[in-house]
Amino acid sequence: MKLRNLRKILWGIFFIGAAAVVILSEMGWLSLTAEVTLPKLVLSLVFIPIIIESLAHMNFFGVFFPLGCLAIIYAKPLGILKQMGGEGRHIYLPILVAALLLSIGFHMVFRKKKNKQWDGKYDWQNNKRAGENLTDNRVSSKVSFGGGSKYIHSQCLQEAWLKCSFGGMQVYFDGAQLHPNGAVVNVDVSFGGLELFIPKTWPVDNRINSSLGGVDEKNNRNAVTAGPMLVLTGNVSLGAVDITYV
Numbered sequence: 205m206k207l208r209n210l211r212k213i214l215w216g217i218f219f220i221g222a223a224a225v226v227i228l229s230e231m232g233w234l235s236l237t238a239e240v241t242l243p244k245l246v247l248s249l250v251f252i253p254i255i256i257e258s259l260a261h262m263n264f265f266g267v268f269f270p271l272g273c274l275a276i277i278y279a280k281p282l283g284i285l286k287q288m289g290g291e292g293r294h295i296y297l298p299i300l301v302a303a304l305l306l307s308i309g310f311h312m313v314f315r316k317k318k319n320k321q322w323d324g325k326y327d328w329q330n331n332k333r334a335g336e337n338l339t340d341n342r343v344s345s346k347v348s349f350g351g352g353s354k355y356i357h358s359q360c361l362q363e364a365w366l367k368c369s370f371g372g373m374q375v376y377f378d379g380a381q382l383h384p385n386g387a388v389v390n391v392d393v394s395f396g397g398l399e400l401f402i403p404k405t406w407p408v409d410n411r412i413n414s415s416l417g418g419v420d421e422k423n424n425r426n427a428v429t430a431g432p433m434l435v436l437t438g439n440v441s442l443g444a445v446d447i448t449y450v
Contacts, residue, residue: 222249244277263441264310272303341383347373347396356380361387368396368443376401378450382432391438393445400436404449407433414440423449 251270258266336345338356344365345354351372362383412419
């Protein structure tokens, strides 16, 4: 079983369990208190998978902000209100500021090391930065605070770097040919949407990780095994990747 399918199953089990908690509490089989009400419990169950998923991908903003929200929700039973000198909205700001500072600090200390530097198009030969290129064996494109359609025309595609933040980008691979040993497409999507249009005759191995985002495959097809393999990898954070086979 692929890891991606296993994650779907685990999340499905989690939400089924969450539904059971709601039903049991309504039937009176699960006792709640004034400090732990049903809306608070349901909201907590929403934050838990976000924290787990973010922690798995070292997305510390997705860890500490939900933890901060949980601290605010359960401030009274945890004794936070008493320690902070009373009740009221004045506790929200310091907790959220602390969550922001912790997220930044942990990100700087434990951030993942990137294998290659990104700034539009990476010059593989001279380790220098250059402009966008969509025709070489190794191609790249970047969209920030905007949108655009990109057409890959490589005759022997080996690797592609696609970065999309605060915008939308459509990338078409139907005009490209894969290297005999296959190719790798690296995606980096945050606060944006990336659409990949891939020939349906290509074998594809989807390894894209999503954190507070989604990866969707359209035009379902039978698994293709003949020919060079296209491997999709990278990360999606607070964004979406749509893969359409054409």
